[in-house]
Amino acid sequence: MRALVQYCVNLKGLCVGAVTQVRTIGMVFLHAARKRQTLLYPEEKPDLAPRYRGRPVLTRDPNGVERCVGCGLCAVVCPVDCIALQQEERESGQWFAKFFRLNMSRCVFCGLCEEACPTSAIQLTPDFELGEYRREDLVLEKEDLLISGTGKDHSYSFRTHIGRASAEFGAQWAEGDDAPQSPVDTRSLLP
Amino acid sequence: MASIHIDGKTYEVDGAGNLLEACLSLGLDIPYFCWHPALGSVGSCRQCAVKLHKDESDKRGMLVMACMTDAKAALRHGPEHKAWISIEDEDATAFRKQVAEWLMANHPHDCPVCSEGGQCQLQDMIMMTGHGQRAYRFGKRYYTSQNLGPFVAHEMNRCIGCYRCVRYYQDYAGGTDLGVFGSRDRLFFGRETDGVLESEFAGNLTEICPTGVFTDKAYEGQFTRKWDLRYGPGICQGCAVGCAISAGERYGTLRRVENRYNSTINGYFLCDRGRFGTGYVNRKDRPRKIYAAHGSEWHSLQERNGSEAVLADLSTKLAEKIAAERVIAIGSPRASLENNHALERLVGEEHFSSGVPEEELKRLRFMARMLQVAPLPSPTIEEVEQSDAVIIFGEDLTQTAARMALAVRQAARQREVALAQERGVAAWQARAVSGIGQGAKNPVMIASPAATRLDDVALHTAHVSPSNLVALAQRLAQVLVAVGSSKSDAAEAVLSDLEEDEPWVACAVRVLLKAERPVLISGEAMMSLPLLEAVAACAAALHQQGKQQGRLALLPREANGMGVAMMGRMSLDAAWKRVQRGEVDALLVLENDLTRAFSPVQLKQGLAQLEVCIVADHQFTSFAQQADLVLPTASFAEEDGSYVNYEGRVQRSYAVFDPTAMAGEDEIRPFYKWAADIRARQADMPQGCDTACDEEALYNELVVDHPIFAAGRGLSKQCYAPVAGERLARQSPRASGRTAERANLSVWDKGYHQKSGSGLSATMEGYSGTEGGAVHPFAWQPGWNSPQAWIAYQTTPGGPLKGGELGVRLFAKRPKNVLLCGCDEDELLKDSLSEGGVAGSVDHAAFADKDEGEGLEVVPLYHLFGSEELSARSPLFAQRCESPYVLLNEQEAHERFGDDLAEGASLCLSCGTQSLILPCRFSETLGRGQVGLPVGLGGVPRFWGRQRVSLERVAAPLCEEGRP
Amino acid sequence: MSVFSLPAVQAILPQLMSIAWGIGKALIVLFGVVICGAYMSLVERRVLGLWQDRYGPNRVGPFGLFQLVADMLKIFFKEDWIPPFADKFLFVLAPLVAMGTMILAFMVIPVTPDLGVADLNIGVLFFMAMAGLAVYAVLLGGYASGNKYALLGVARSAAQSLSYEVFLGLSMMGVVARAGSFDLRTIVLSQQGLWNIIPQFFGFIAFLIAGIAVVHRHPFDQPEAEQELADGYHIEYGGMKWGMFFVGEYVGIILISAMIVTLFFGGWLGPFSVVPPFVWFALKTGAFMLFFILIRASVPRPRYDQVMILSWQYLLPLTLVNLIITGAVLLWVGGAA
Structure with a gap:
């Protein structure tokens, strides 16, 4: 039952x-x-958001100086280890990348390099048309990656934000309005 | 044992040291800055605050600085030898966070452009405290940093004021030119003005500094983050001490040398030669392919058919010559045991020379023999540091075995510790110890021809000529025996008699009789076998006095000098005589620059007799440039090899990188592989049988021919991972760029070559924990990226490694009855002991007779930067190497050459047909009748040492006459 | 003088003509079905795209019509590979069975009053027989592959087919009873005036579900479930052999659609006499084929045990009840007449 x-x-x-x-x-x-969600791609171009993660580029700061300081944080955070670079130091003490190699045949466009970059140098752009006929052409060197503009971040300049003065930076301070204008007098014992 | 309760968990501790040490050795993380295992505590940074409770019911507790709290006192604080402390306590956490914020108030945000980033103790500790946001909104102070020379970079803005640099530099290393200026938050750690840091141990500042104030400038322009380096656990090639180093590679070049902690030898510190003197590995002009001299038939063969054909031809030629017994092979004291042995096997032992000149070989054999039968054993560096009296004969230790000099300084400083301990103050209470000690020092006695860099800690220095040095040592032995056998009153009488005539000897005898753990140090510097014998006699006398804790250190010159001496075989001079007599057609030289041993004339005579001269070297030495064929061999960074240091310790140095990985056409190979290849061709064996190139197998083959090295078998077990089937990782788990570093050469990923036999993995795959053997390629543990991570590998902070000692001492087991009998050296010792009247005063005239020869006696001088052949080839050393000079007693110089002789004027040394034109320098300490000549520096051949020379003033301005 | 003027030939000419026409009809149906089946692969992708708000393959030829050519070329040029661990004979036989049985079953479908390969008086039974044989394709293919996934697919397929063919047959019995014949042409003619969908609604529901299950289309694609079994029984197949399974499945769809139309929707019958009967048949069949695709686009695959429970606990009783009621009504109506 x-x-x-x-x-x-x-x-x-x-x-x-x-x-x-x-x-x-x-x-x-x-x-x-209903309307189709997909596009007939090569005839119709997609409308991509600025934050779309496509081709990585290396940008310059507002003064036109290349932003990359070769710190290696993008390389270490890269999950597929597709970034290799070498730091080098200018006479002035500025760091820059002697070479910056990105193996696009390995890149997964995760954008972690962009997140890790303290200088806003490496940015992923809404360009996704990256096909090549030879795999060798997918290995991008610094001259392939470096663009002449600032990318998404128009005003940021790492060198004015590090809060350190030296021959390179002069007495240039971004933090605090009452920043000291001259180096510490190390001979003074006054309280 | 007592129990300690930390955050609700109970641990067993032995109550030694302070709370910070106790917690760190339990694997608990407490942030700290001013404390360092080698420097002790001063409690100035206030970062290691923890809460101490009375008992489990005490909820309030009190904040204490862990580094300043005696673990025993903490245990007494609670009942029944139990202590309750809390690291996680809210107050303690908040306190530490606040302190971190204060320290960070002026620290710049420049980690990305700081070469400390990634190995920075400050980064680690800030992560540990949890400080993230700076509440202080105002500007940061800034400094003008200094140029401190080619090795150490200075960026004062990063300073957090922990004082570790000056505590190390002034207190530990005895430097005087780095100090602290200013007051308040305007402290400045630097030199008075810009200039090169004078200390020979300045490089350690880069590891002592918890942040990026002092950073390694050596590889400026090719800086690599620690996480990207491929490390190899190496052995320093700079001198016979054999410090353990971690050498790091990136993109096929050697990038950095770091200290590899071990308690017995180098502890936390290296000298600057070891740290910065490896640039020769990266030299562009290194032989990278088989190089056949232009005009030779091999050159045309190579152009037509490539290197392979040359090698085939070489093999057949060599086989002919070996069969006809018309070949000589010359090994090298700077090559590993395995390479020397491979050469020996290739040509047969009767055709093999150790590559060491006759006289030096005798001395080396004496040293090796002393390791086995000397009355006193050879000290480890740690034992030197713990000794309470040091007597140095003839060595300018800071220049010849710098790490030992640093140890001697610690021995002197031990007096303060001893005084403090008498008053119940622990050794780690650094400030209290120096307060109690007031600069008191254990006696260090130095007898040398001229001033040394250790004179500032010396109780008594005697500047005597090399021959008088022998007499002095013999005299010391005599007096020691005499005083020891007589009653105390009589002894005192003898000594007070001596005070006037021979104050140094009297002082030394008093020091030695008083000391419990005296150390006698001498070595190759004075190129004198009688000196070594006399020092050994002193050791014998000490032994007779019942000073079994005493030690005798005899220092060879080169990294593997002791090793080749133990292999025996003929000397370099004997070999060259055979070459000069025309008994030889083919000469095979392994990693040995003969221009440093022979005069150009001698070389020319020999080379003229040869059909072929083959050099296997990793440097284009002046001798290699005269060879018909150069085989490119691997430097220490590219091969595995065993080296025997001054105390008879076999240590294995492991390859850092594969030189062919980044540049495929390079033909660089370890010499034992070249030898195996040649042998395989001769025996028509299949080529490239890699089994013989397993480092343990190679060593076992060595032991077959030279059983003296038997104790070193199984050395490779010191680098094993405790996890079955795993190898020790040589890269940190974060190493980057695997799929891009070679992508410009080939877009197809290629795995890094893993050697078959080694317990080391070439990549990050593998074990990177703290257990296992004593060999760890690098120090890294989660949360601990700086060199402070070594604490995790130690049984106690600053103590031995969990995996035990590095290397194996060949003669660890000494005969019970060390009274010397049954060998030639014993007779020598007996002779020197019985020589002369016991109570009689030294007849200086008797020794003076020996001085009276023709001309002046050349005293060999040494420089940390430049005297050693390989490190002198480092481009970085160019700024620190001096050019050769000749040192004269100031008065004598003026007497001989007139008062107008100024420093820098050219003098011509001549000895027989040889002559050298060098600028002169004056010394107040160098005795009359002697000229100081820096042998090795700028290629001044070693045979000049201990010659008799005549001096002439020449008008010619100095240009490139530095070279012979 | 032609052969056809010979008296003997003249005598048998009508028979020859009818034989030729018979063969012609068979060929028309064969090619029609196979071409439709092949084109289903394109139609399905396009239509699925439509329902999923995308385009589907539209690049080769107008509206992507030549996509099929491209696919065919691809399939033909693929390596015809047999795994070394497979039972070679059965491995080759299975796709033949899969496609062969489905095409043979089409023999009994009356397309129009004139068109139809054979009017068997046991047409329904022949269809049942062929549907039963089709199971062997899966069984043999999966067994011969020597693959664990294939074997799991076979196990599921065997159980599913066994369960659903029981009431596949039973669901048709109501229709057979109403027509009083197993001949499909008779069944179609019996629906003049009232299509069977009205009196035999539950039979239709049961037949629809069982039909889907017998040709293992979504949501009853248990034997080949990609997600769990990585393609199930044809995991080891590739190239043209796989293509035959593939086309066989589409032919199965057409077959079941045609059967539904024949049994429940009056076959070629339609309201307007100007519209030729073939158009009615094609329209109705096409609609059901699209419906099959629509189901694939919208219904998820049930768990395997749910499939079995649905079959034995609900659909089998439903068909039995439907049969009893049909029988009772017929007897009652027949008795009254």
Whole structure:
């Protein structure tokens, strides 16, 4: 008896389920009248957001100096290890990348390099048309990556934000309005 | 044992040291700055605050600085030898965070452009405290940093004021030119003015400094983050001490040398030669392919058919010559045991020379023999540091075995510790110790021809000529024996008699009789076997006095000098005589620049007799340039090899990188591989059988021929991972760029070559924990990126490694009865002991006779930067190497050449047909009748040492006459 | 003088003509079905795209019509590979069975009053027989592949086919009873005036579900479930052999659609006499083929045990009840007449 009741309950559930299935089928059918979500790509170009993660580039700061200081944080955060670079120091003490190599045949466009970059140098752009006929051409060197603009971050300049003065930076301070204008007098013992 | 309750967990501790040490050795993380295992505590940074509770019911507790709290006192604080402390306590955490914020108030945000970033103790500790946001909104102070010379970069803005640099530089290393200026938050750690840091141990500042004030400038322009380096656990090639180093590679070049901690040898510190003197590995002009001299038939063969054909031809030629017994092979004291042995096997032992000149070989053999039978054993560096009296004969230790000199300084400083301990103050209480000690020093006695860099800690220095040095040592032995056998009154009488005539000897005898753990140090510097014998006699006398804790250190010159001496075989002079007599057609020289041993004339005579001269070297030495064929061999950074240091410790140095990985056409190979290849061709064996190139197999082959090295078997077990099937990782788990570093050469990923036999993995794959053997390629543990990570590998902070000692001492087991009998050296010792009247005063005239020869006696001088052949080839050393000069007693110089002789005037040394024109320098300490000549420096051949020369003044201005 | 003027030939000419026409009809149906089946692969992708708000393959030829050519070329030029661990004979046989049975079953479908390969008086039974044989394709293919996934697919397929063919047959019995014949042409003619969909609604529901299950289309694609079984019984197949499974499945769709139309929707019958019967048949069949695709686009795959429960606990009783009621009504109506 109990089994019969259970059977009836199940049957009811089945019927309800069948109705919802039919409803689903109907709703899916109505999609025939909807607009297509996809684009006919090479003829129609997609409208990509500025934060789309496509081709990585190396940008310059507002003064036109290349932003990359060769710190290596992008390389270490890269999950596929596709960035290799070498730091070098200018006479002035400025760091820059002697070479910066990005193996696009390995890149997964995760954007972690961009997140890790303290100087806003490496940025992913909305360019996704990266196909090449030779794999060798997918290995991008610094001259392939470096653009002449600032990319997404128009005003940022790492060198004015590090809060350090030296021959390179002069008495240039970004932090605090009452920043000291001259170096500490180390001979003074005054309190 | 007592129990300590930390945050609700119970640990067993032995109550030694302070709370910080106790917690760190339990693996608990407490941030700290001013404390350092080698420097002790001063409690100035206030970063290691923890809460100490009375008992488990005490909820309030009190904040204490862990580094200043005696673990025993903490245990007494609670009942029944239990202590309750809390690291996680809210107050303590907040306190530490606040302190971190204060320290960071002026620290710049320049980690990305700081070469400390990634190995920075400040970064680690700030992560540990959890400080993230700077509440102080105002400007940061700034400094003008200094140029401290070619090795150490200075960026004062990063300073957090922990004082570790000056505590190390002044207190530990005895430097005087780095100090602290200013007051308040305007402290400045630097020199008075810009200039090169004078200390020979300045490089350690880069590891002592918890942040980026002092950074490694050596590889400026090719800086690599620590996480990207491929490390190899190496052995320093700079001198015979054999410090353990971690050498790091990136993109096929050696990038950095770091200290590899071990308690017995180098501890936390290296000298600057070891740290910065490896630039020769990266030299562009290194032989990278088989080089056949222009005009030789091999050159045309190579142009036509490539190197392979040359090698085939070489193999057949060599086989002919070996069969005809017309070949000589010359090994090298700077090559590893395996390479020397490979050469020996290639040509047969009767054609193999150790590559060490006759006289030096005798001395080296004496040293090796002393390791086995000397009355006193050879000390480790640690034992030197712990000794309470040091007597140095003839060595300018800072220049010849710098790490030992640093140890001697510590030995002197031990007096303060001893005084403090008498008053119940622990050794780690650095400030209290120096307060109690007031600069008291253990006696260090130096007898040398001229001033040394250790004179400032010396109780008594005697500047005597090399021959008088021998007499002095013999005299010391005599007096020691005499005084020891007589009653105390009589002894005192003898000594007070001596005071006037021979104050140094009297002083030394008093020092030695008083000391419990005296150390006698001498070595190769004076190129004198009698000196070594006399020092050994002193050791024997000490032994007779019951000073079994005493030690005798005899220092060879080169990294593997002891090793080749133990291999025996003929000397370089004997070999060259055979060459000069025309008994030889083919000469095979392994990593040995013969121009440093022979005069150009001698070389020319020999080379003229040869059909072929083959050099296997990793440097284009002046000798290699005269060879018909140069085989490019691997430097220490590219091969595995075993080296025997001054105390008879075999240590294995492991390859850092594969030189062919980044540049495929390079033909650089370890010499043992070249030898195996040649042998395989001769025996028509299949080529490239790699099994013989497994480092353990190579060593076992060595032991077959030279059983003296048997104790070193199984050395490779010192680098094993405790996890089955794993190897020790040589890169940090974060190493980057794997799929891009070679992408410009080939876009197809290629795995890094893994050697078959080694327990080391070439990549990050593998074990990187703290267990296992004593060999760890680098120090890194989660949360600990700086060199402070070594604490995790130690049983106690600053103590031995969990994996035990590095290397194996060949003669660890000494005969129970060390009374010397049954060998030639014993006779020598007995002779020197019995020589002369015991109570009689030294007849100086007797020794003076020996001085009276023709002309002046050349005293060999040494320089840390430049005297050693390989490190002198480092481009970086060019700025620190001096050019050769000749040192004269100032008065004597003026007497001889007139008062107008100024420093820098050219003098001509001549000895027989040889002559050298060098600028002169004056010394107040160098005795009369001697000229100091820096042998090795700028290629001045070593045979000049201990010659008799005549001096002439020449008008010619100095140009390139520095070279012979 | 032609052969056809010979008296003997003249005598048997009508028979020859009818034989030729018979063969012609068979060929028309064969090619029609196979070409439609092949084109289904394109239609399905386009239509799925439509319902999923995207385009589907539209690059080769107008509206992507030549996509099929491209696919065919690809399939033909693929390596015809047999795994070394497979049972070679059965491995080759299975796709033949899969496609062969489905095409043979089409023999009994009356397309128009004139068109139809054979009017078997046991047409329904022949269809049942062929549907039963089709299971062997899966069984043999999966077994011969020597692959664990294939074997799991086979196990599911065997159980599913066994369960659903029971009431596949039973669901048709109501229709057979109403027509009083197993001949499909008779069944179609019996629906003049009232299509079977009205009196036999539950039979239709059961037949629809069982039909889907027999050709293992979504949501009853248990034997080849990609997600769990990585393609199930044809995991080891590739190239043209896989293509035959593929086309066989589409032919199955056409077959089941045609059967539904024949049994429940009056076959070629339609309201307007100007519209030729073939158009009615094609329209109705096409609609059901699209419906099959619509189901694929919208209904998820149930768990395997749910499939079995649905079959034995609900659909089998449903068909039995439907049969009893149909029988009772027929007897009652027949008795009255």
